Amino acid sequence: DTAVSQTPKYLVTQMGNDKSIKCEQNLGHDTMYWYKQDSKKFLKIMFSYNNKELIINETVPNRFSPKSPDKAHLNLHINSLELGDSAVYFCASSRGGTGNTIYFGEGSWLTVV
């Protein structure tokens, strides 16, 4: 029973394409996140939704658009992919508020060629 699942796990695509990564959590959490991990393993928050409302939108190109159809899903759509978008994208979820554990998915390895 995967708590936070994201698909696809691996994605290789050409520059200029548009792609989506889907995420679902079955933990009953009200807050979901997208994090990006670069080639040096550095992790940075991209977006966060609480009860389907966008609450964190870090400095991310507007080619990246999150969509939360309901509290259990948070998808990430990327337009006009660039080489620099190659990274691992992690979906995560938690009960809202400080101190609560954030649970991560297994990551989606995106390679733009």
Add this chain to the structure above:
Amino acid sequence: GDSVTQMEGPVTLSEEAFLTINCTYTATGYPSLFWYVQYPGEGLQLLLKATKADDKGSNKGFEATYRKETTSFHLEKGSVQVSDSAVYFCALSGDNDYKLSFGAGTTVTVRA
């Protein structure tokens, strides 16, 4: 803003050696502190956490104590195994904060 600084790696150890990974933080108020572990090719897993000063988190032989006076949350394990080879991330969640701020990660390799 809130930030986390952890010791740079990579760290290479022999089995049964003692492991320490230093982590210090900058935050206002009373953040919660976490250690996450990422095994090769996998996502991040919570290793341990502490939500108030002097709390000690522990799991799988790892320990870390929340020290407000030194703004630190150092990770320790007394006797590492090859299976502990991974990247370790220190992180904090600030007051009324809906996100984790991560340190840069420390790659640990344990040799048999």
